Amino acid sequence: MKKPITPMKPRVSQYGVDPKYVTKRMAEYPxxxxxxxxxxxxxxxxxxxxxxxxxxxVREAAEKALENVDMSMIKPGDSVNVCASHHGFTLxxxxxxxxxxxxxxxVIAERTGTDNIRLRxxxxxxxxxxxxxxxxxxxxxxxxxxxxxVAPVDRGIPIETEIGTxxxxxxxxxxxxxxxxxxxxxxxxHFHRQVDRAVKPxxxxxxxxxxxxxxxxxxxxxxxxFTARSIxxxxxxxxxxxxxxFLEMSxxxxxxxxxxxxxxxxxxxxxxxxxxxxxKIMTLMGEIDECIAGLDFPCPVPYVFAAGVIYANFTGANVxxxxxxxPLPPYTWYTEAFYGKxxxxxAKEVPPINPAIKMVVHNYAWGGYPSAFFSEHAPSIVVGRxxxxxxxxxxxxxxxxxxxxxxxxxxxxxxxAYQVSGTDKVIVFDGAAGGVNVSESLAKLxxxxxxxxxxxxxxxxxxxxxxxxxxxxxxVK
Amino acid sequence: xxxxxxLAQVDEQKCNGCSTCKKICPTLAIEIVNKKSVVxxxxxxxxxxxxxxxxxxxxxxxxxxxxxxVYVDPQTVSxxxxxxxxxxxxxxxxxxxxxxxxxxxxxVAAAIIKGADSPEQISLQTGIRTGCKxxxxxxxxxxxxxxxxxxxxPDGYQWYGRTPTVWEISDAVKEKYSQRGxxxxxxIKLLDEVAKIERKGAK
Numbered sequence: 177m178k179k180p181i182t183p184m185k186p187r188v189s190q191y192g193v194d195p196k197y198v199t200k201r202m203a204e205y206p207x208x209x210x211x212x213x214x215x216x217x218x219x220x221x222x223x224x225x226x227x228x229x230x231x232x233x234v235r236e237a238a239e240k241a242l243e244n245v246d247m248s249m250i251k252p253g254d255s256v257n258v259c260a261s262h263h264g265f266t267l268x269x270x271x272x273x274x275x276x277x278x279x280x281x282x283v284i285a286e287r288t289g290t291d292n293i294r295l296r297x298x299x300x301x302x303x304x305x306x307x308x309x310x311x312x313x314x315x316x317x318x319x320x321x322x323x324x325x326v327a328p329v330d331r332g333i334p335i336e337t338e339i340g341t342x343x344x345x346x347x348x349x350x351x352x353x354x355x356x357x358x359x360x361x362x363x364x365x366h367f368h369r370q371v372d373r374a375v376k377p378x379x380x381x382x383x384x385x386x387x388x389x390x391x392x393x394x395x396x397x398x399x400x401x402f403t404a405r406s407i408x409x410x411x412x413x414x415x416x417x418x419x420x421x422f423l424e425m426s427x428x429x430x431x432x433x434x435x436x437x438x439x440x441x442x443x444x445x446x447x448x449x450x451x452x453x454x455x456k457i458m459t460l461m462g463e464i465d466e467c468i469a470g471l472d473f474p475c476p477v478p479y480v481f482a483a484g485v486i487y488a489n490f491t492g493a494n495v496x497x498x499x500x501x502x503p504l505p506p507y508t509w510y511t512e513a514f515y516g517k518x519x520x521x522x523a524k525e526v527p528p529i530n531p532a533i534k535m536v537v538h539n540y541a542w543g544g545y546p547s548a549f550f551s552e553h554a555p556s557i558v559v560g561r562x563x564x565x566x567x568x569x570x571x572x573x574x575x576x577x578x579x580x581x582x583x584x585x586x587x588x589x590x591x592x593a594y595q596v597s598g599t600d601k602v603i604v605f606d607g608a609a610g611g612v613n614v615s616e617s618l619a620k621l622x623x624x625x626x627x628x629x630x631x632x633x634x635x636x637x638x639x640x641x642x643x644x645x646x647x648x649x650x651x652v653k
Numbered sequence: 654x655x656x657x658x659x660l661a662q663v664d665e666q667k668c669n670g671c672s673t674c675k676k677i678c679p680t681l682a683i684e685i686v687n688k689k690s691v692v693x694x695x696x697x698x699x700x701x702x703x704x705x706x707x708x709x710x711x712x713x714x715x716x717x718x719x720x721x722x723v724y725v726d727p728q729t730v731s732x733x734x735x736x737x738x739x740x741x742x743x744x745x746x747x748x749x750x751x752x753x754x755x756x757x758x759x760x761v762a763a764a765i766i767k768g769a770d771s772p773e774q775i776s777l778q779t780g781i782r783t784g785c786k787x788x789x790x791x792x793x794x795x796x797x798x799x800x801x802x803x804x805x806x807p808d809g810y811q812w813y814g815r816t817p818t819v820w821e822i823s824d825a826v827k828e829k830y831s832q833r834g835x836x837x838x839x840x841i842k843l844l845d846e847v848a849k850i851e852r853k854g855a856k
Contacts, residue, residue, distance in 0.1 A: 500834055503840065
């Protein structure tokens with residue numbers, strides 16, 4: 177059995193407790209081991225990061241990818257908004273994404289002669305999160321003081337789309353040209369369902385509250401991400417769009433950098449890559465019969481990572497989230513909305529939260545995202561009064577602690593979890609790079625199941641997923 | 654329903670009266686007096702928008718000495734009227750429309766029936782829109798519209814307008830994207846089904 181992988185370090189943030197309160201990590205227990213994705217699935221792609229070259233490999237790949245991109249529309253003196261999102265900074269510690277943003281700026285300046293290049297970094301529901309990243313990665317310095325975080329409550333701008341008026345954040349669109357810098361990590365499959373994944377920020381981190389509410393309340397669980405496509409396809413956005421650059425991600429790290437003047441072409445590549453790279457590990461997670469899930473990563477509850485998969489998707493691992501024939505994932509906001517006052521689903525189509533999750537140990541996770549649904553639907557133990565207080569003071573988590581208990585430390589929490597759940601299988605969402613930290617008992621199960629899962633995805637599921645999204649499986653090597 | 658435990662507090666030394674906080678407050682709890690922001694504690698619902706967007710970092714959130722609850726009891730108004738508004742908006746009365754406060758459509762409909770005529774009034778009375786401040790504006794606007802109320806926009810960025818719903822997407826657009834993974838008609842069927850479900854004991 178391998179030693180556990182060192183988990184992602186706690187991060188100083190207003191949205192989480194002071195790292196000094198994170199005194200012990202779940203990966204430290206003697207019963208824990210690690211599984212490398214490459215060992216589970218030999219066809220896992222090689223990565224350029226993490227690697228011995230560090231971020232130099234990202235810069236090199238970005239420069240190479242950008243060689244094929246036309247920037248002739250940008251003239252000296254033109255203003256350019258390099259649009260970013262918080263999500264990229266949660267991948268592999270954030271440095272690869274920060275380096276891509278630096279490289280994009282440098283290449284634009286060099287190729288076009290303009291120096292009026294601004295970073296506009298959007299957010300999810302933590303309005304100052306990208307301000308923290310800009311400071312931490314010194315992007316304000318690299319962008320010569322022209323870097324700022326933007327939020328969905330900031331001044332808006334109407335955008336006429338083929339379905340009607342939607343609203344963007346004014347500061348995103350206040351330049352001559354837009355450059356969309358993102359990543360292909362699948363992340364919220366429960367929301368976007370891997371449909372137009374690459375376009376999503378136009379309906380989300382670049383968008384006003386009206387648009388984001390449209391996504392989560394007006395268009396339905398499988399039509400939600402059309403907000404993004406309709407905004408991107410608008411004449412207004414098309415008149416400003418220059419090119420896009422993406423970190424191409426797999427569950428183990430950065431595979432490459434992709435860039436294109438045609439976002440839809442890149443979007444098709446992202447659709448395929450997401451299904452291929454993440455489909456196997458997500459399907460394998462659905463094979464877990466029982467477990468204690470540990471949250472131990474500097475992100476809100478649903479966004480903590482294990483093997484590149486966020487906890488929100490593990491709560492839905494009992495359902496194939498890529499399969500568009502399933503209308504509702506076990507967790508998505510449409511699903512959450514459909515629970516009645518008696519705590520039961522309003523409709524038969526609402527699937528239960530992954531029944532394999534017998535207990536959740538919240539060792540380290542942030543507030544800043546409405547997470548009461550998770551503590552209500554899976555028995556949860558929060559480690560330390562400080563974290564409970566953090567949730568209680570968070571306007572998005574007023575009810576989180578109504579459904580959770582507090583343990584004075586991780587040892588107490590784990591002892592309680594083992595006793596009450598009756599299982600010794602543990603999976604930790606701690607951002608371990610290249611693999612996943614699990615108990616020996618769960619490692620055994622995952623290794624047994626991986627080969628058949630791999631075959632099933634290759635031969636049955638992947639072709640189905642691609643067909644549903646208008647991509648010919650035969651075109652995918 | 655919302656338990657209000659926090660209160661916005663302005664540091665007058667840092668505040669420069671830029672009015673950003675006033676323009677984004679979902680309950681219109683902030684006024685600018687002598688070039689300084691002043692928070693009306695009775696109206697503040699502790700959402701933290703001002704704290705999160707003040708360019709000077711002049712607003713902090715403090716614990717209230719006396720927390721209070723805001724709630725409009727749906728049982729205090731006509732059930733038929735609630736049903737009528739919700740059905741017209743295509744939302745089940747029991748549907749949660751604010752994920753932070755677990756506010757259900759019936760409570761918002763009840764607030765409207767009792768006279769709330771804007772998102773700001775609804776937020777004051779129910780606490781909706783004071784958690785994440787992002788996701789619940791559209792169902793509020795849909796319910797107001799269904800009740801025949803046209804809200805007046807405040808002089809800020811609180812909200813701009815109602816946006817399209819899946820029921821309003823044209824057949825041409827549906828057809829255009831039918832092979833791209835958007836299941837509009839299937840989702841309409843699901844949403845319609847949910848909206849019409851009647852729970853025992855609801856009335």
